Amino acid sequence: MNDIYEGLVAAFWLVVTLDSDLMQISLRSLQVSLSALLIASAIALPLGTFLAIRRFRFRRLVISLLNALMGLPPVVVGLIVYILLSRSGPFGVLGLLFTPTAMIIAQVIIITPLIASITHQAMRELWAEYHDLLISLNTSPWQRIKTLIWDGRRNLLTASLAGFGRAIGEVGAIMIVGGNIDNATRVLTTAIALETGKGDFALALALGFVLIALAIGINICIHWLSRTEREGRW
Amino acid sequence: MSTILPLILKDVAVRRRGKRLLGPVDLTLKSEGLTMIVGPNGSGKTTLLRVMHGVERLSSGSATWAVAEEEARHRQSYVFQTPIMLRRTVADNLRYPLQLIATPRAEVETRIARWAKRIGLEERMGLQATRLSGGEKQKLALARALIRKPDVLFLDEPCANLDGASTRDIESILQTALSEKTRIIMTTHDLGQAKRLARDAIFMLHGVVHETGLATGFFSAPQTAELQAFFRGDIIA
Ligand SMILES: Nc1ncnc2c1ncn2[C@@H]1O[C@H](COP(=O)(O)OP(=O)(O)OP(=O)(O)O)[C@@H](O)[C@H]1O
Ligand SMILES: [Mg+2]
Numbered sequence: 216m217n218d219i220y221e222g223l224v225a226a227f228w229l230v231v232t233l234d235s236d237l238m239q240i241s242l243r244s245l246q247v248s249l250s251a252l253l254i255a256s257a258i259a260l261p262l263g264t265f266l267a268i269r270r271f272r273f274r275r276l277v278i279s280l281l282n283a284l285m286g287l288p289p290v291v292v293g294l295i296v297y298i299l300l301s302r303s304g305p306f307g308v309l310g311l312l313f314t315p316t317a318m319i320i321a322q323v324i325i326i327t328p329l330i331a332s333i334t335h336q337a338m339r340e341l342w343a344e345y346h347d348l349l350i351s352l353n354t355s356p357w358q359r360i361k362t363l364i365w366d367g368r369r370n371l372l373t374a375s376l377a378g379f380g381r382a383i384g385e386v387g388a389i390m391i392v393g394g395n396i397d398n399a400t401r402v403l404t405t406a407i408a409l410e411t412g413k414g415d416f417a418l419a420l421a422l423g424f425v426l427i428a429l430a431i432g433i434n435i436c437i438h439w440l441s442r443t444e445r446e447g448r449w
Numbered sequence: 450m451s452t453i454l455p456l457i458l459k460d461v462a463v464r465r466r467g468k469r470l471l472g473p474v475d476l477t478l479k480s481e482g483l484t485m486i487v488g489p490n491g492s493g494k495t496t497l498l499r500v501m502h503g504v505e506r507l508s509s510g511s512a513t514w515a516v517a518e519e520e521a522r523h524r525q526s527y528v529f530q531t532p533i534m535l536r537r538t539v540a541d542n543l544r545y546p547l548q549l550i551a552t553p554r555a556e557v558e559t560r561i562a563r564w565a566k567r568i569g570l571e572e573r574m575g576l577q578a579t580r581l582s583g584g585e586k587q588k589l590a591l592a593r594a595l596i597r598k599p600d601v602l603f604l605d606e607p608c609a610n611l612d613g614a615s616t617r618d619i620e621s622i623l624q625t626a627l628s629e630k631t632r633i634i635m636t637t638h639d640l641g642q643a644k645r646l647a648r649d650a651i652f653m654l655h656g657v658v659h660e661t662g663l664a665t666g667f668f669s670a671p672q673t674a675e676l677q678a679f680f681r682g683d684i685i686a
Contacts, residue, residue, distance in 0.1 A: 341536075348533040350504050352546055353522045362545075366536045 222420025229421050241425055244402040247315050247389070248382040251322035255382075256375050259327045263334025263374070264360050264367075268342045278335065284328035289321075293388030296321045300392065313394040318402070321388040326378035333377055337370035338363050376434060383430055403429070453514045453521045453600050454632060455479035456501060461510035463496055471496045471656045472510065482648030483623070483633040485664070487640070489685060493656040494636040495530055495605055501634060502527045502603050523550075526594035530605040532586040534578040539570055542578045542589055546597045564592040567622060584611050591619060595626060602626065604635035608642060620646065640680065644668050652676045654685065 229237045266278060298304050300312040300320075311317045341363055349359050364371060386404035393400035395409060403426045410419035455477050462472030471493045478484060478501070486494045499505035500512060503522060514521035526546075535542050543561045552560075565571045568588040573581065578589060591607055604623075608616045616639075623633060623646060637643050643650065647664040652675075660667070660676045671677045678685050 345533065345535070347504065347529055348535070351502065351527045351529075352549060354549060358549055362535075 218416045219420060221417045222424065225417040226421030226424040230425065237422070237425065239398070240401055240403055240406050240422070241429065243315065243400075244383060244404070244426070245429065247318050247402060248322060248379060251319045251326060251382050252375060252379045254319070255323045255327040255330055255378055256371075258323075259330035259378070260334055260364060260371055260374070261360055262327075263331040264338045264363050266331070266335045267338035268359055268363065269356070281328050281332050281335070285332055287325065287328070288387070289325050289385050290387035290391065292324050293321055293391030296324065296388065296392050312392065313396060313400055315393070315400060317392040318389040318400060321392050322382045322385060325385060325388060326382050329381060330374045330378040333374035334371055337367055337374065341367045341370075372437060376437060379433060380430060383426070383433075452632075453516045453524050455515055456601075457511075457513050458500065459511050459513075461500055461512060462508050463500060463505060464508040469656055471500065472508075474500075474510075474658055476651075476658060476661075478632075478634065481627070481630060481632060483627060483635065483646050485643045485647035485650045486634070486636040486653060487638075487643055487650060487679070488653030488659075489679065492653040494653050496656070497651075497653060498527075498603050498605055498634065498636060524599055525601040525603065526597060526599040527603040528587075528590045528594045528605060528607055530609070532590035534581070534586055534589070536577065536579055538575050539578050539581065539589060540565070540574040542593055543596055546593060550597070560596050564596055568592045569618070584615050587611060588615065588619065591622065595622070595631075599631065601632045601634070604633065606636050606638065608637065608639060616642070640668075652679065654679075 228234075266274060266281075296317065297312065300306050300309070300317055302312070311320070345363065345366075349362065354362070384404060386408055389400075389402060390405050390408065393402070393405065395401050395405040401409075403422055407419050407422045407426070410416075410422065457478075458474050458476040460472070461474045461476075463470045474497065486497060488494050496505060500507065502525060503512065503518070504527070535545060537545070540561055543564055544557060547557045547560065561574075565574055568585075568591070570581075570585060570589065573585070578586070581589060587607060587610065591604070594602060594604075607623075608619055611619065620642065627633060633646075635646075644664065647667075649663045650661065650667040651658055652660040652667075652671075652673075654675055660671065660673050662672075667676075668680075671680060675685050
């Protein structure tokens with residue numbers, strides 16, 4: 216109980232004094248996870264939609280693969296990305312290991328299947344509703360995907376939010392590929408793990424509260440944006 | 450502008466799960482005017498209409514237009530028995546078919562304004578289309594089908610659920626389209642409407658074309674016992 220209280224007080228002071236370490240770490244967390252979210256969404260939203268509207272030979276297989284990938288342990292993803300990016304690995308020459316870029320790559324791999332899977336479910340329903348009309352209007356496959364994405368954007372927002380939640384709270388993979396290097400690849404989750412290990416519960420808790428606030432803040436922000444848009448249109 | 454007609458259906462059959470829903474049907478649609486398809490529930494009217502439009506998979510036979518498939522698809526519209534509304538505003542529903550074919554912006558806005566007025570929904574342009582009443586949705590679906598100025602228009606019971614005034618509105622829109630040389634093929638359960646609009650008619654029964662003819666003879670002197678029974682409102686064996 217005392218720890219939590221101290222954590223709250225510490226967090227309060229760290230935030231109101233705009234502690235430079237805290238700011239830097241938080242901003243890096245945001246930067247890494249938002250970049251991963253952007254890239255993963257760019258892949259997963261069209262992919263999930265495509266899977267919902269196109270019947271092809273290995274469709275079922277791709278969908279089960281996606282669902283299986285959704286359950287991939289982040290630590291294993293981290294390990295694989297580490298091996299690929301390490302000096303002796305196939306992409307070693309790029310020198311990406313222990314950089315924020317490596318962390319973004321790992322997070323993209325972790326959240327893309329999740330976003331694609333949720334997208335697929337939502338889009339399947341919308342496609343059943345629109346199918347006859349879009350076929351009748353002689354739309355191209357790309358026009359169909361654009362239409363479904365636009366009209367299903369609120370569902371897609373939810374899918375993306377789920378992805379962001381997973382990314383910002385993820386620690387296993389980015390610890391391995393980022394290395395938790397001070398001033399370079401330290402983010403909120405890895406910093407919490409470090410401070411907890413050192414026994415500095417107050418600081419760890421402070422960082423934890425900031426993390427929670429960030430996650431909730433982003434959620435509220437996006438929901439608020441989508442609501443004002445809705446009110447504007449209706 | 451060359452016409453995409455005639456449409457020739459040759460030995461068309463549609464089977465689903467071992468059951469024959471339609472066919473064999475041999476039919477040629479040419480000229481102008483309005484062809485009315487009548488028949489009891491489940492007789493295959495909707496299936497036939499969808500076959501003509503090219504959105505129903507054929508089990509055998511062929512449906513061919515006078516022009517290439519792609520061009521023909523482009524120059525026809527279809528209004529479904531239950532209107533499908535995009536989850537957008539009324540105005541955006543009207544805009545959608547024009548957006549697909551990259552129409553100049555000014556032209557798009559003029560056409561939307563004109564159609565909004567013609568279907569009496571000017572006040573509802575900013576409303577989500579899914580919130581319209583059933584009848585309003587049907588009118589919007591018709592306007593959305595005509596806004597591209599198609600050569601051929603398919604309508605599946607466009608006036609079901611509409612009151613007298615709305616039915617008259619829609620019929621007058623159809624008359625205008627006919628006078629602008631739009632070819633219309635539609636179904637209805639309203640025999641009065643069939644007589645008012647049809648140039649020729651098709652009687653569907655158990656998935657086949659049971660009788661056809663020019664409207665004059667078709668309604669006043671039906672040839673088959675089944676069509677006579679249908680007009681009397683009897684149950685047809
Ligand atoms: N996918 C399908 N599988 C099996 N049966 C089907 C399928 N689609 C339609 N049917 C059946 O085909 C028959 C013809 O249907 P259709 O919709 O063409 O009738 P209709 O003449 O338009 O009837 P209504 O006047 O009620 O609209 C119906 O008995 C219907 O149940
Ligand atoms: Mg029908």
